[in-house]
Amino acid sequence: MRVLLVEDEKSMAEALQALLRMEKYETDVCADGITGGEALESGLYDLAVLDVMLPGKSGLEVIRQARQRGIRTPVLMLTARGELEDMVAGLDGGADDYMTKPFRAEELLARLRALGRRARGGADGSLSFGDIVLDTRTFTVRCTTSGQSVRLGEKEYRILEYFLSNQGQILRKEQLALKIWGYDSEAEYNKVEVYLTFTRKKLAFVGSEVEIKAVRGLGYELRYRHV
Numbered sequence: 001m002r003v004l005l006v007e008d009e010k011s012m013a014e015a016l017q018a019l020l021r022m023e024k025y026e027t028d029v030c031a032d033g034i035t036g037g038e039a040l041e042s043g044l045y046d047l048a049v050l051d052v053m054l055p056g057k058s059g060l061e062v063i064r065q066a067r068q069r070g071i072r073t074p075v076l077m078l079t080a081r082g083e084l085e086d087m088v089a090g091l092d093g094g095a096d097d098y099m100t101k102p103f104r105a106e107e108l109l110a111r112l113r114a115l116g117r118r119a120r121g122g123a124d125g126s127l128s129f130g131d132i133v134l135d136t137r138t139f140t141v142r143c144t145t146s147g148q149s150v151r152l153g154e155k156e157y158r159i160l161e162y163f164l165s166n167q168g169q170i171l172r173k174e175q176l177a178l179k180i181w182g183y184d185s186e187a188e189y190n191k192v193e194v195y196l197t198f199t200r201k202k203l204a205f206v207g208s209e210v211e212i213k214a215v216r217g218l219g220y221e222l223r224y225r226h227v
């Protein structure tokens with residue numbers, strides 16, 4: 001899971017980053033609302049931890065704008081003690097949860113795990129599109145019309161999970177490279193092509209009508225042939 005941390009207090013940001021890395025979250029930090037907002041709107045993150053009081057643009061503006069632009073990344077807001085108005089405005093603006101500073105590390109991690117589970121799908125841990133259902137616990141994809149299912153490789157799974165979490169969006173090759181491999185470089189671009197081919201083969205194998213289509217010059221999108 002890739003986490004965006006937007007926090008301007010250096011010591012707090014460093015402590016949180018160390019904590020998140022220890023829990024195996026890949027974590028990027030932004031120290032102001034402008035870069036934080038851009039990062040959130042990149043759609044590259046599975047979760048975001050967003051401070052309210054930030055230079056440039058407040059956390060409340062960041063979340064509101066991101067939601068208006070269709071970004072559904074789960075966001076945990078960090079508010080100062082006693083700032084009930086911030087908490088209410090945050091939740092109204094589209095935050096999924098909030099915590100009041102100071103907080104205990106274990107509680108933050110527990111809340112992030114809960115948000116992560118929600119991000120990955122319904123209560124049964126599945127994501128769906130067209131005639132496919134991706135089971136996020138067994139790493140299998142099932143076609144609802146043929147009833148066939150197949151286990152996916154790790155990269156294939158993450159590719160499909162990324163597409164299913166961003167339905168209706170065209171995903172650029174750079175986004176896929178960064179999201180799946182953590183780097184955005186020529187070498188990774190070639191891997192994207194290779195693993196997209198593997199993933200398409202798995203979709204064909206289960207008899208799905210869902211395709212990963214290249215959109216010339218832009219990237220890739222999921223399409224359902226029967227729609």
Ligand code: CA
Pocket residue numbers: 007008009051052053054
């Ligand atoms: Ca702050």
